[in-house]
Amino acid sequence: MLESFVPTHRVRTPLKDQAALIHGGDYNPDQWLPMMPGILEKDASLMQATGINSSSVGIFAWTSLEPEQGRFTFDWLDRVMDTQASIGNRVILATPSGAMPAWVAEKYPGVRRVDRRGFRSHYGNRHNHCWTSPSYHELVKLIDSKIAERYKSHPALAMWHVSNELQGECFCDLCRKGWCEWLESRYGSLDRMNQAHWSHFWSHTATAWHHAEPTDGVKDGLSLDWMRFTNQQLIDWYNFEARILKASTPEVPVTTNFMTTSFAHDYDLISRTVDVVTDDQYPGYDPEQPNLTKYAAFWSMKQDLYRCFKPGCTFMLMESCPGSPQWRFPQRVKRPNVHRLEMLQAIAHGADGTCYFQFRAGRGSMEKLHGAVVEHWGTERHLQTRRYRELRSLSDLYTKLAPVLGTSVRAEVAIVYDWQSKWGQKLSYGTGVPSPAWDGHDLNYFDEVATEHYIRFWQRSVPVDVVPDDRDLSAYKLIILPMHWSCTPAFAKKITDYVDAGGTVVATWDTAMADEHNRMLLGGWPGEGLGKVFGIWIEEIDRNRRGTPCPITGLPGTGADVAAIMHLEGAEVIASYTEDFYAGSPAVTVNAFGSGRAYFVGTRLDGKALSSLYGRINSDNSIASILPSPLPKGVTAQVRGAGDEAFIFLLNFSNRSQSVPIGALRLKHIENGDELYGHIDLAPLAAECYTLIR
Numbered sequence: 001m002l003e004s005f006v007p008t009h010r011v012r013t014p015l016k017d018q019a020a021l022i023h024g025g026d027y028n029p030d031q032w033l034p035m036m037p038g039i040l041e042k043d044a045s046l047m048q049a050t051g052i053n054s055s056s057v058g059i060f061a062w063t064s065l066e067p068e069q070g071r072f073t074f075d076w077l078d079r080v081m082d083t084q085a086s087i088g089n090r091v092i093l094a095t096p097s098g099a100m101p102a103w104v105a106e107k108y109p110g111v112r113r114v115d116r117r118g119f120r121s122h123y124g125n126r127h128n129h130c131w132t133s134p135s136y137h138e139l140v141k142l143i144d145s146k147i148a149e150r151y152k153s154h155p156a157l158a159m160w161h162v163s164n165e166l167q168g169e170c171f172c173d174l175c176r177k178g179w180c181e182w183l184e185s186r187y188g189s190l191d192r193m194n195q196a197h198w199s200h201f202w203s204h205t206a207t208a209w210h211h212a213e214p215t216d217g218v219k220d221g222l223s224l225d226w227m228r229f230t231n232q233q234l235i236d237w238y239n240f241e242a243r244i245l246k247a248s249t250p251e252v253p254v255t256t257n258f259m260t261t262s263f264a265h266d267y268d269l270i271s272r273t274v275d276v277v278t279d280d281q282y283p284g285y286d287p288e289q290p291n292l293t294k295y296a297a298f299w300s301m302k303q304d305l306y307r308c309f310k311p312g313c314t315f316m317l318m319e320s321c322p323g324s325p326q327w328r329f330p331q332r333v334k335r336p337n338v339h340r341l342e343m344l345q346a347i348a349h350g351a352d353g354t355c356y357f358q359f360r361a362g363r364g365s366m367e368k369l370h371g372a373v374v375e376h377w378g379t380e381r382h383l384q385t386r387r388y389r390e391l392r393s394l395s396d397l398y399t400k401l402a403p404v405l406g407t408s409v410r411a412e413v414a415i416v417y418d419w420q421s422k423w424g425q426k427l428s429y430g431t432g433v434p435s436p437a438w439d440g441h442d443l444n445y446f447d448e449v450a451t452e453h454y455i456r457f458w459q460r461s462v463p464v465d466v467v468p469d470d471r472d473l474s475a476y477k478l479i480i481l482p483m484h485w486s487c488t489p490a491f492a493k494k495i496t497d498y499v500d501a502g503g504t505v506v507a508t509w510d511t512a513m514a515d516e517h518n519r520m521l522l523g524g525w526p527g528e529g530l531g532k533v534f535g536i537w538i539e540e541i542d543r544n545r546r547g548t549p550c551p552i553t554g555l556p557g558t559g560a561d562v563a564a565i566m567h568l569e570g571a572e573v574i575a576s577y578t579e580d581f582y583a584g585s586p587a588v589t590v591n592a593f594g595s596g597r598a599y600f601v602g603t604r605l606d607g608k609a610l611s612s613l614y615g616r617i618n619s620d621n622s623i624a625s626i627l628p629s630p631l632p633k634g635v636t637a638q639v640r641g642a643g644d645e646a647f648i649f650l651l652n653f654s655n656r657s658q659s660v661p662i663g664a665l666r667l668k669h670i671e672n673g674d675e676l677y678g679h680i681d682l683a684p685l686a687a688e689c690y691t692l693i694r
């Protein structure tokens with residue numbers, strides 16, 4: 001059975017010539033060297049002792065490299081590169097454009113961003129340069145090309161890291177000019193743009209391109225376009241820097257680090273531009289948090305999203321925290337075993353390395369209390385710390401796990417995760433379901449809803465791909481569309497053809513509501529012809545306060561938050577509402593269409609109801625699982641492999657011991673070599689890896 005999940009071939013790994021899992025971190029010795037010239041050697045020996053095999057260098061180091069315009073000081077970076085090479089470490093070398101020196105901001109005021117009120121910012125902070133400024137382009141081009149030329153043949157160079165967490169928007173005249181050009185090339189005529197933005201509303205009709213005011217917020221189609229435009233500015237900026245690097249080193253991969261499922265960035269689109277997908281993630285699991293299982297499932301879903309961004313290359317964590325970040329309140333330290341669990345979760349879902357922010361904590365400024373591999377005081381005493389022991393043993397495990405490099409998984413189920421839908425739904429005034437912090441962790445409603453569907457498979461050990469809506473979906477046995485708001489004719493046709501040919505689709509409320517301009521679809525929801533696939537039409541959507549029960553009958557469990565009030569047009573009822581004026585009307589339906597089936601879920605079903613629904617769908621479609629029985633609460637099993645090699649990971653996101661039945665599988669523990677049959681006992685918060693004995 002497991003064979004069906006294992007692809008035949010390995011895919012590319014993140015680093016150039018990568019032979020081991022990456023275990024590294026941001027390394028900022030430029031902050032230390034002026035005070036402690038001997039820090040490099042000390043750090044190198046602590047890196048070796050801890051098993052840190054890579055470092056991300058130079059991320060915000062512009063002033064140390066060019067203290068005044070045209071005076072370059074690379075000697076310290078030469079030493080860093082050479083020291084890292086001398087211990088066999090791989091360097092992910094950054095361009096420093098993520099934080100500008102004060103002299104740049106002072107001499108070229110146009111590089112500083114203009115905010116939505118029209119004020120140009122003072123010098124300060126980071127991630128704040130104008131996307132268009134010709135001066136910033138010139139200055140960055142010079143420093144980047146100097147770095148690229150100087151280190152292009154350095155043996156430590158393994159990957160380029162463009163800037164850092166590219167983000168934000170600028171409203172200066174040059175960016176506004178770019179916006180007008182973008183609109184003109186997208187729409188060709190003002191008339192077409194006005195129609196797309198529904199501009200006759202409140203007399204907002206544009207009679208010149210610059211009338212499309214990005215700060216307005218009234219026309220959400222326009223706001224959606226502004227998000228697309230700024231996303232494109234980010235991509236253009238990335239490409240601008242990447243081209244400079246590639247001119248010197250065409251063979252060295254280039255990346256920039258993402259921020260998980262950040263609302264402001266369409267990481268699906270951005271991932272198509274980078275060579276390698278890398279993420280900065282900070283879950284901060286607390287074994288005592290009440291909703292740990294669901295929260296952990298969200299992070300697994302995120303890993304699967306990242307695995308699927310670039311099917312031809314594995315991803316990696318560029319940042320994570322071995323302790324606790326200073327911005328988390330209260331700054332509770334990571335409990336024992338949690339770090340291993342968090343890191344193996346990423347590896348289990350296909351990452352080929354995990355790195356930290358940062359190797360050595362700074363002694364001053366905003367991040368001095370951010371957990372790091374080595375604290376600011378770090379000397380040989382580091383070797384007496386719990387963090388050292390945990391990281392050392394993780395490094396040893398990573399050495400044994402080297403055969404997972406480039407392996408992946410073949411899933412039968414896909415969840416469509418789409419930023420355009422997320423943007424369109426959220427920007428539409430009237431769709432709001434307030435989403436208060438979730439156990440102290442602020443996930444947006446869209447992510448929560450997607451996770452509710454994802455977790456049903458996660459806890460049954462069914463692998464899931466998390467993919468954008470323009471992917472080829474035809475080979476999946478089941479496609480899930482949580483709140484898939486935006487629906488183009490092409491997507492509607494894809495789903496129609498898929499179901500017609502025998503596929504199964506599950507969609508929730510707020511699916512196929514608007515077109516690509518965020519105008520509501522005509523002809524009833526779900527629109528663009530999908531109504532006939534689902535065999536329903538929706539009359540109204542009752543949106544309640546978060547957590548408001550919406551009881552149903554027909555499935556165990558209940559609904560909440562929303563109720564799509566539907567009419568049947570061929571579909572059968574699986575569950576109906578039992579309260580309010582729509583009691584008795586359908587809440588969950590299924591329609592036989594062509595050779596397939598289309599399920600529509602009108603309310604936010606709880607775990608019981610969704611488990612029951614997916615239990616039935618999985619068995620109707622013979623959807624296979626890695627392990628034969630449902631897993632105990634909080635436990636997931638994941639597999640990755642290639643050819644005849646398969647690695648099974650068991651992760652226990654609970655603070656208690658668990659016994660996991662493994663059916664007829666025979667597994668070998670990768671660390672101690674134990675052979676296991678029948679069932680496996682997992683310690684609280686355990687993360688274990690096994691190979692398959694054939």
Ligand code: GAL
Pocket residue numbers: 164165280319325357367370
């Ligand atoms: C990341 C950033 C790092 C560091 C870290 C602290 O977002 O890329 O430079 O600031 O947060 O958690």
